[in-house]
Amino acid sequence: MKLPPRVRIVEVGPRDGLQNEPREVPTSIKIELIDRLADAGLPVIETTAFVSPRWVPQMADAPAVLTGIRRRPGTTYAALTPNLQGFDGAIAAGADEVAIFAAASEAFSQKNINCSIRESLKRFEPVLASASALEIRVRGYVSCVVGCPYTGAVDPAATAEIAGTLYDMGCYEVSLGDTIGIGTPASVSRMIEACARRVPIDRLAGHYHDTNGMAVANVLASLQLGMACFDASVAGLGGCPYAPGASGNVATEDLVFLLDGLDIETGVDLAELAATGAWISRAIDRPNGARAGRSFRGEPR
Numbered sequence: 001m002k003l004p005p006r007v008r009i010v011e012v013g014p015r016d017g018l019q020n021e022p023r024e025v026p027t028s029i030k031i032e033l034i035d036r037l038a039d040a041g042l043p044v045i046e047t048t049a050f051v052s053p054r055w056v057p058q059m060a061d062a063p064a065v066l067t068g069i070r071r072r073p074g075t076t077y078a079a080l081t082p083n084l085q086g087f088d089g090a091i092a093a094g095a096d097e098v099a100i101f102a103a104a105s106e107a108f109s110q111k112n113i114n115c116s117i118r119e120s121l122k123r124f125e126p127v128l129a130s131a132s133a134l135e136i137r138v139r140g141y142v143s144c145v146v147g148c149p150y151t152g153a154v155d156p157a158a159t160a161e162i163a164g165t166l167y168d169m170g171c172y173e174v175s176l177g178d179t180i181g182i183g184t185p186a187s188v189s190r191m192i193e194a195c196a197r198r199v200p201i202d203r204l205a206g207h208y209h210d211t212n213g214m215a216v217a218n219v220l221a222s223l224q225l226g227m228a229c230f231d232a233s234v235a236g237l238g239g240c241p242y243a244p245g246a247s248g249n250v251a252t253e254d255l256v257f258l259l260d261g262l263d264i265e266t267g268v269d270l271a272e273l274a275a276t277g278a279w280i281s282r283a284i285d286r287p288n289g290a291r292a293g294r295s296f297r298g299e300p301r
């Protein structure tokens with residue numbers, strides 16, 4: 001089995017993990033979470049989202065979060081931006097890079113960002129133009145890459161088309177979101193194979209929610225196809241407010257445990273990461289948070 005020697009992890013816990021929390025999470029806790037994740041060695045942290053506070057109230061403190069963090073040299077601090085208004089806010093608050101987000105399903109696009117897929121791509125044009133002028137890197141997300149909570153299975157060709165369009169528009173990487181965690185190694189592999197015909201595999205990332213416990217299996221299937229970038233959420237926190245029933249991303253602890261076991265380099269300190277997962281689970285009163293009670297000491301070598 002030939003696997004990539006190194007994997008880049010994009011930690012999305014502070015954004016994807018906390019955007020769905022039923023209770024308000026204090027800004028100071030979000031800031032401490034980001035600082036701890038940076039100290040644990042996560043190279044890229046998606047810190048927050050500059051979206052409408054009416055749509056996602058949990059992200060209303062985005063500017064305070066981004067301006068409040070301690071910046072660790074070498075760490076990239078990213079933010080989610082649905083439009084130019086969000087992009088301008090993210091840049092003013094000091095985001096190093098931004099992410100735009102589209103969907104492979106029309107129904108999800110409408111529910112999530114209140115417009116069609118085509119309209120969303122139009123909205124991204126000025127974001128990409130401003131980002132290019134400021135030399136800010138833009139990452140693209142595609143949601144519902146294998147299935148949609150409203151309309152069911154999604155054709156790999158539809159996902160590949162949106163992924164290819166985002167890449168052609170200037171996204172340096174396209175993250176493939178199994179928003180509702182419905183994918184299995186079979187469907188995820190078919191989807192990646194279709195996308196890799198439009199976008200080089202080293203420009204694709206996996207963003208797998210763990211609703212059905214398939215996320216780690218899907219990561220392994222993706223590694224086998226040469227994918228070397230994965231999004232993950234500490235303690236498996238999260239879900240999407242516009243994807244009913246969806247649970248969090250693959251837990252970063254599980255991802256690092258898998259990659260350590262495969263001798264794939266990540267730069268992440270698993271003990272420090274696990275301590276952070278236990279801490280955030282307590283801090284937001286999720287004593288049974290996905291990974292709170294486990295030690296992650298690693299396999300004997």
Ligand code: HMG
Pocket residue numbers: 016019049050051052053055056082083085086087101112113114141142143144177178179207209239240241242
């Ligand atoms: P809209 O209502 O159609 O927007 O929402 P609008 O342009 O008509 O503006 C309406 C109001 O929103 C105006 O304010 C704007 O100023 C304000 P008003 O004049 O009424 O007071 N507004 C904003 N405020 C702050 N920041 C902004 C912004 N834009 C407009 N950037 C919009 C359209 C896209 C804004 C809205 O639908 C929205 O914010 N959606 C975000 C939904 C979201 O964050 N979902 C979760 C993240 S995506 C996800 O989790 C999936 C992912 O993880 C991958 C996966 O798992 O699949 C990435």
Ligand code: MG
Pocket residue numbers: 016177179207209240249
């Ligand atoms: Mg997500």
